[in-house]
Amino acid sequence: MSTVANTPTRSWPPRGAALLGWAVLAAVGVVLLLAPLIFDLFWLSQILTQALWLGIAAVSLTFLYRYGGMTSLAQVAIYGIAGFAMGNVVHTINSEGGLNLGWTPWLGVVFGIVVAVLLGLLFGAIASRSYGIYFLMITLALSLFVFYFFGQVTQLSGFGGIRSVSRPGYLGDPITHPSPLYYTCLGCSVAVYLLLRYMVRTPFGIALQGIRDDPGRMSSLGYHVALHRALAFALGAFVASIAGVLSVWFNTQISPGSINIQQTIAVLIIAVIGGLSRLEGAWIGALAYALIDYYARQHTPTLGLWLNPGRFATIIGVVFLLIVLLSPDGLIGIGTRVWALVTRRGREAEPGTAAAAPTAEATLEKAGTMATGGPPSSGRQEA
Amino acid sequence: MxxxxxxxxxxxxxxxxxxxxxxxxxxxxxxxxxxxxxxxxxxxxxxxxxxxxxxxxxxxxxxxxxxxxxxxxxxxxxxxxxxxxxxxxxLARTYQQSRVLLGLSVEDNIYLAALGVRTGHTFPFRSRKRDAPLRARAREAAREVGLERRVGAMVSELSHGERRQLSIGMARVAQxxxxxxxxxxxxxxxxxxxxxxxxxxxxxxxxxxxxxxxxxxxxxxxxxxxxxxxxxxxxxxxxxxxxxxxxxxxxxxxxxxxxxx
Missing domain, CATH: 3.40.50.300 (P-loop containing nucleotide triphosphate hydrolases)
Known part of the structure; x- marks a missing residue:
């Protein structure tokens, strides 16, 4: 990792802080590994497992934004393609929905991912010559296209979805025994995270960041900018397709409703709430989203017409607004500031310098101006 | 001359x-x-x-x-x-406003300029064997334009003059x-x-x-x-x-x- 990771490790001489960092990481690791022993079934399934696969969907967006300067609204459509492709070819227990070709689950996974990556490459090729708001609109259009396609071509989507999509045997019943699926999602999350961290320091990844900063300059240095962006988009599609497979296993079904515009916005919100400056933000945002989802439905008071337990969208909207206004870098930004206070790194913890490395901020602001419609940048300017 | x-x-x-x-x-x-x-x-x-x-x-x-x-x-x-x-x-060029890649380090900027005129732009693996010569060239070019102390610095931290030097380093490294x-x-x-x-x-x-x-x-x-x-x-x-x-x-x-x- 270039910007974000380098600076802290190099400019943090205090041993105590590094030690604390490793301790926190170890604690999180232990909790995640022992989660089935710590949390009840509901928490394990509805909060943690859901947060993990939603995080994978969101990190595909975080990656494209953070390293490619692309705010894609097509990630949900792509994971839907993977889910539907898999759902159609594998055996479904009641054969009402989809083609029900009776393939084995693992063959279905491979097919779903391959189809999603190929279409992702096609989508990327279509969108790769556009920037900022135009890129956003093209990916939104593609997203709606996929949603309506599956909504109307009922041969492929069943009436109201493909139900009881068969899973690999080891997963068992994710409702009564959520642990296998939980560990699957955890393993996939770690693998995706490591893959993306690795990719951004390969020649491909460094050039992608160059293209994020100045596509015209990269073109004059000899790079095929559109091809590069399309390939990056395909990598994002690969990550999203993994989330698609996991979401089908998690829900045991897939329907056009699960890839609608609300879900598209939800993944965008998750990425922004978590913080776009670091890949980890996607999972943090997804956890926050799952928690707000659950607790808002449980504990929201009824205030006449204004508020009631059904108003999850209102609550998440307000939270989104607050986070965007208070910390443009999401929960990661808040975390970085707290961390700076704890480790006394930014002694005064000025609001301008606290969040991540200044360089990461400068990058984000640049990217923020490119990707109109992405998170509003605060107008702070690093010299 | x-x-x-x-x-x-x-x-x-x-x-x-x-x-x-x-x-x-x-x-x-x-x-x-x-x-x-x-x-x-x-x-x-x-x-x-x-x-x-x-x-x-x-x-x-x-x-x-x-x-x-x-x-x-x-x-x-x-x-x-x-x-x-x-x-x-x-053909290598510089711009009136130094168009350098603000989110990357000085070395990465020059590295990308060196890589740009070669093949392997989309190579998705880290390979010391492939990269070491280019990295060495990048540091050498940084030294030639007087940025040897800044190779690890983020370009967004460079002064206007240093960005100009970097631009020329990027143009030169492409030979x-x-x-x-x-x-x-x-x-x-x-x-x-x-x-x-x-x-x-x-x-x-x-x-x-x-x-x-x-x-x-x-x-x-x-x-x-x-x-x-x-x-x-x-x-x-x-x-x-x-x-x-x-x-x-x-x-x-x-x-x-x-x-x-």
């Missing part, structure tokens, strides 16, 4: 523009420009603001195609080929045959200009230099041939001494005639 560089005149020009024009709507930014650059030339393009110098640069580098005329680069017609092809053929610099001295202090001039004078003799420069001292010291542009056209060409003495040039830059100098 200037004479030595001129000696290759029998050779075929490495850049030849024939009747090149570029219109933006009704504006003729560049109009009927003929230009021949030979290997080893040190050519400065002068002219007041709005003369079409940068547009001419953009057309030569392939930012956008000309609306009229043809461009031959190293003997090949590149009129409609994209910028990246010209970069790989051996271009033709280097195009758009106002490299703009915004530099006097000391930085001296450094820049020395840097340009120290370029290998077979590197061809095409230079836009407002600073007459830099331009006329580095160049051995000067092309003067005005309103999109070439109006005068000559040696620095001729240009210095030329009446039209004085008129354009100073706005009035100096009779009886």
């Amino acid at each position: 200037a004479v030595a560089a001129q000696s290759a005149e029998s050779a075929e020009p490495i850049l030849r523009l024939r009747g090149v024009g570029r219109r933006f709507g009704g504006l003729r930014a560049v109009d009927g420009v003929d230009l021949q650059i030979r290997r080893g030339d040190r050519r400065a393009i002068l002219g007041p603001n709005g003369a079409g110098k940068t547009t001419l640069f953009n057309v030569i580098a392939g930012e956008f195609p000309p609306t009229d005329g043809t461009i031959d680069l190293f003997g090949t017609d590149v009129t409609h080929s994209p910028a990246r092809h010209r970069a790989k053929m051996g 271009p045959q033709l280097m195009m610099l758009d106002e490299p001295a703009a915004g530099l202090s006097r000391a930085e200009r001296v450094t820049l001039t020395e840097l340009l004078l120290a370029l290998p003799e077979d590197v061809t230099l095409l230079l836009i420069e407002h600073d007459m001292d830099v331009a006329l010291r580095v160049a051995n041939w000067v092309t003067m542009m005005h309103d999109g056209r070439v109006i005068v060409e000559g040696t620095p001494a001729e240009i210095r003495a030329n009446e039209t040039v004085h008129e354009l830059y100073l706005g009035k005639r100096h009779y009886g100098d």
Whole structure:
């Protein structure tokens, strides 16, 4: 990792802080590994497992934004393609929905991912010559296209979805025994995270960041900018397709409703709430989203017409607004500031310098101006 | 030195523009420009603001195609080929505003400039074997432009002058045959200009230099041939001494005639 990771490790001489960092990481690791022993079934399934696969969907967006300067609204459509492709070819227990070709689950996974990556490459090729708001609109259009396609071509989507999509045997019943699926999602999350961290320091990844900063300059240095962006988009599609497979296993079904515009916005919100400056933000945002989802439905008071337990969208909207206004870098930004206070790194913890490395901020602001419609940048300017 | 560089005149020009024009709507930014650059030339393009110098640069580098005329680069017609092809053929350029990659380190910037003219842009693995020579070249280029202490720094932290140095380092590391610099001295202090001039004078003799420069001292010291542009056209060409003495040039830059100098 270039910007974000380098600076802290190099400019943090205090041993105590590094030690604390490793301790926190170890604690999180232990909790995640022992989660089935710590949390009840509901928490394990509805909060943690859901947060993990939603995080994978969101990190595909975080990656494209953070390293490619692309705010894609097509990630949900792509994971839907993977889910539907898999759902159609594998055996479904009641054969009402989809083609029900009776393939084995693992063959279905491979097919779903391959189809999603190929279409992702096609989508990327279509969108790769556009920037900022135009890129956003093209990916939104593609997203709606996929949603309506599956909504109307009922041969492929069943009436109201493909139900009881068969899973690999080891997963068992994710409702009564959520642990296998939980560990699957955890393993996939770690693998995706490591893959993306690795990719951004390969020649491909460094050039992608160059293209994020100045596509015209990269073109004059000899790079095929559109091809590069399309390939990056395909990598994002690969990550999203993994989330698609996991979401089908998690829900045991897939329907056009699960890839609608609300879900598209939800993944965008998750990425922004978590913080776009670091890949980890996607999972943090997804956890926050799952928690707000659950607790808002449980504990929201009824205030006449204004508020009631059904108003999850209102609550998440307000939270989104607050986070965007208070910390443009999401929960990661808040975390970085707290961390700076704890480790006394930014002694005064000025609001301008606290969040991540200044360089990461400068990058984000640049990217923020490119990707109109992405998170509003605060107008702070690093010299 | 200037004479030595001129000696290759029998050779075929490495850049030849024939009747090149570029219109933006009704504006003729560049109009009927003929230009021949030979290997080893040190050519400065002068002219007041709005003369079409940068547009001419953009057309030569392939930012956008000309609306009229043809461009031959190293003997090949590149009129409609994209910028990246010209970069790989051996053309490197800098920009009026240093366009450097703000989210990456100095070394990564130069590394990308070195990688750009090679293959393997989309290589998805880390390979020390592949990268070590390029990284070494990048650090070497950083040293050549005086940024050896800043190789690890993020480009967003560099000063204006350092970004200019970096731009030139990025152009050099690609080992271009033709280097195009758009106002490299703009915004530099006097000391930085001296450094820049020395840097340009120290370029290998077979590197061809095409230079836009407002600073007459830099331009006329580095160049051995000067092309003067005005309103999109070439109006005068000559040696620095001729240009210095030329009446039209004085008129354009100073706005009035100096009779009886």
